[in-house]
Amino acid sequence: MEQSLTGKMKIDACFSPHLYPIYRDDASIVVIIDVLRATSAICTAFHHGAEKIIPVATVEEAMEYKKKGYLTGAERDAVPLNGFDFGNSPFSYMGENVKGKTIAITTTNGTQAIHAAKDAYKIVIGSFLNLTALTQWLINEKRDILLLCSGWKNKFNLEDALFAGAVTEEILSATSNYKLGDACLALKYLYAMAKDNPYKFLNYSSHKERLARLNLKKDIKYCLTPDQTNVIPVLKDGALVNLAPVVA
């Protein structure tokens, strides 16, 4: 139900898919966040003209799609799995690789978060890459917002929290129509400390260390760069589609 125009809407954040049942309601838009790297890869694929992305929870389901002839991406523990077309590096979801294609993907954290929230009123994909377009779209929707951080294996992670703080800050800068839940109050401060140099801020985070060991610095820098695209990937009938096609 749309919120009353006089009452304030609410933004809150949930730091783990495992906590989603505690935060869920029937009216909020759920923003799925997995900055390093699933939701950044998804935004990149749509920016490069992908038609549909089917998020699946298990490697077995991804393999079923592969057998049916779909392009497939599969990652676990930050490593691409053998036998699939992509891992979850955004750089593999570019250009002719993805244009006009439907891709089934499964990742350690991001697709698990989508799966956890699949009955939400609406699901949208967020990353630094589509930050401003996303927040403008959210404001236009006039709904309560739940920022669902994918985290790392259901634990809190710093980069997803940071992005949730960025969305909170952008929305507060644009309108006073929202009231913050406690998690967003904390994130607003966190983002204020970090925004001048998010790469440095994340220097000691667990997942950045994990990716740096795998020589993925280029991925990290790209994933932390705001506003590379205007795509708005939303879940419709089990697949992600882009509401605002802007093709590279």
Place this chain on the structure above:
Amino acid sequence: MEQSLTGKMKIDACFSPHLYPIYRDDASIVVIIDVLRATSAICTAFHHGAEKIIPVATVEEAMEYKKKGYLTGAERDAVPLNGFDFGNSPFSYMGENVKGKTIAITTTNGTQAIHAAKDAYKIVIGSFLNLTALTQWLINEKRDILLLCSGWKNKFNLEDALFAGAVTEEILSATSNYKLGDACLALKYLYAMAKDNPYKFLNYSSHKERLARLNLKKDIKYCLTPDQTNVIPVLKDGALVNLAPVVA
């Protein structure tokens, strides 16, 4: 198992009892945090000479203890329940009310967190009231530390996160033997923003509003005052006892 002297120990924070199964391990000391007000009340009771506090998960269990002649505290939704001796205001756990007594208590959040972590290697109770004594004790234990925030009905709350940040900061100021999990990295920054005026910082938090509506400002100010006591309440055989008796 005690950590090696060369390897760093770890501090992490868990923002909800519901997430505890994701964070649990067999070796960490778990610090239970429910600043407003259960863990503040527990520290206060021990400071005033309580002998034992039995945390119970349900009102029914508390009633059983009441029938057996124990003193009992019971709170739900920040309101004391009828038929019990105390709610969870620290001011009711003072002086002759508690001296030498064993008290069974159940609260909305704090005793639920103790219950969730009951199989941990060791459980200790933390609040601003025993901040410095607690952090010194934790450092002396030379163990991994998990800061378990009780939150509000399994959601993140600001005051428990703030206290977890205070513990993180005090430990880092005293020793370089610890490595921070992502949640503690975030909390360190949060505490840096808040420490000069935590009362003001919490101004917009959900639970502070809840308590302010109930005219509990005095409780809030007391619960945010560091170092009123040296008590170290730990769980032994299902009951909390104080390792460092300092009686008012």
